[in-house]
Amino acid sequence: MDAALSESPAEPAFRAFSVLRDRVPVDMAARVFARFDGTGIEGDAAAEPVEPPRPAVDAQVMERADRERLRAAFDRNPFLTVELGEGADDCAALLDDWSGASAADDPRAPGFYLSLTTGTAYGLHCPVLVCDELVRRGALDPQRRSNIELCLHEAVANAIVHGNLGLSSAVKGEPGGYRRFSEMMRDRLGDPVATRRRLDIFCRWSGRSIAIAVVDQGGGFDAGLAPATTGNKARSGRGFVFMRTLAARVTVTDGGRCTVLQFDR
Template sequence: MPEPAILLLADGVRVAPKPVHDLDAAGAQVVPFVEGMGLDSAHRILLAAGDFSRIQLGLHPPLSGFVQGDGPRPLELGRRCLDAVRGGGFCLSLIAATAYECDVAALCIRSIAQRFAPPEAVRDSIELALGEAVGNAVIHGSLGISSDMRASLAEYQHFHSLLEDRLRDPHFAGRRVDVAASGGGGHLTVSVSDQGEGFDIDSRLARSADREAKSGRGLGLIRQLAADVAGEDGGRTLVMRFAW
């Protein structure tokens, strides 16, 4: 049997047989994490509870990513995550509640800077675009909160209480938000995926935001910051490309 291309190092989390079978079929094998294990021939992703120090460990070489393994739903790992890792990049897969709590854009930009070394100006643009994309994926995607709820303080307070409710509801808070990044030679592709209901990204991309708008600016900004942007999976994935 050929050596699996990707190993998911399970650190203190159990994965049910079906996700293990699905991952196996996708060429990723779940193995127990052992400190100091010498498996340099394979790409390795840390699979652990959503804890800051573990997330940071997974995001930096020699590891190729972090997948949160203690969510309320069965583990699912998107194709983009595995493809990015196979292509020499990294992925981060968190449940929405964890993605809300830790600053995903700040976490990922460190890993991007270390792996792909974009110049500072491009790095700033990537961080801004990633911040927008993750914010949209968490709030409007996985937590399922509509984007036009913040026009006044009263609406905003309603928005805030709904947000708190959704963060406590495993149905929403347990949905995943994935970031996958790969590239090289002055190019970087970053995708951000959620498990929400999806929406029509193309029509939203075509719309220009009102300058005084208090919501709905994110995609317009991403369009200005990235060399190219496209929606996939019925609006559940945003793919951004950067070049330098």
């Protein structure tokens, strides 16, 4: 394991990305930088940059995330907040492509990127944390938060349950199917292959809109089959209906692994 990541009592729980810079593959650092610019600071897009591009993005990297660590990491205003996850996959996680979300039209638009393992994201209520952070950074009017949080919650739930855990809701419609669904959920949450898959949430905003991309590493799905409406007795399928009702725009890309929600500010 990378010595820079090893636990020691004297070290903080998370470290600046610059500590890891030499260990991050050059092509990945270049890809992240090219797509996101990495500054997280709104600038004048028409102006010539006065400084050459920086070699790395501002980031907080932690081995294990929880609510308090994430809030503390966000307080440092990083662009990337990444949970590496426990075990031998740490180095592999660094090689993962965090940039699965579509790049914004304006690469200098402010934003932040949160990457968690599924095992952590499940039960963490990360949409609450992300909306807290959007409010804290002045991107989201608290009065408009409720609908955005519900949409983000639905996208995250889909990414975790149907994406990374690979569960179908179809069983819920069968007699006693809710018990079977609970068993399947427990099984998958005990499977380290599934719980180490990443859930990435990428937020960007401009003066007019907020875009939030939710990216999973599951098997994807045919977005054309997601219901635009659903019968009021259906036991599943409402998540997309909520998103399409409340968001200004919902776009599904990457074979169903990336859902981009767009809202007017």
